[in-house]
Amino acid sequence: MKSKFILLSIVVCFFLMNKSYADQKQLVGADADYGEHLFGECVTCHNSTGLGQGIPKITGMKTSQFITKILAYKTKEKENAVMQMVAERLGEEEINSLALYLSKLK
Numbered sequence: 001m002k003s004k005f006i007l008l009s010i011v012v013c014f015f016l017m018n019k020s021y022a023d024q025k026q027l028v029g030a031d032a033d034y035g036e037h038l039f040g041e042c043v044t045c046h047n048s049t050g051l052g053q054g055i056p057k058i059t060g061m062k063t064s065q066f067i068t069k070i071l072a073y074k075t076k077e078k079e080n081a082v083m084q085m086v087a088e089r090l091g092e093e094e095i096n097s098l099a100l101y102l103s104k105l106k
């Protein structure tokens, strides 16, 4: 009985710790390692500095900013054939994982 209570306390602690990352709290299914894996597909065009050929730098972006931009391509609100195609294939968990990973990079 007692050990159950301790376990519950630990879980609640982790939950509260996570809550403090306000910018990340709505990232359903986000996993930075998965984001790193997915990013392998993006680096051909987006390297860490941006290639300076109309390809913007996407590392170090705030999660909310990244998600807004990707969704704008996904819904075709923002024009760009390449990025619309890229965004079309990304689901919520993938977008959130990328957002989390990229926000941790410089």
Ligand code: HEC
Binding pocket: 038, 039, 041, 042, 043, 044, 045, 046, 054, 055, 056, 057, 058, 066, 069, 070, 078, 079, 080, 082, 083, 086, 098
């Ligand atoms: C074939 C090249 C290419 C690939 C691969 C690619 N992108 Fe892009 N991306 C671009 C270009 C070009 C733009 C600028 C488009 C524009 O002007 O709207 C862009 C723009 C973006 C933007 C908007 C940046 C801003 O500040 O407006 C985001 C976010 C982004 N890409 C994320 C990704 C992610 C995540 C991936 C991998 C899953 C990816 N891109 C793969 C070429 C690429």
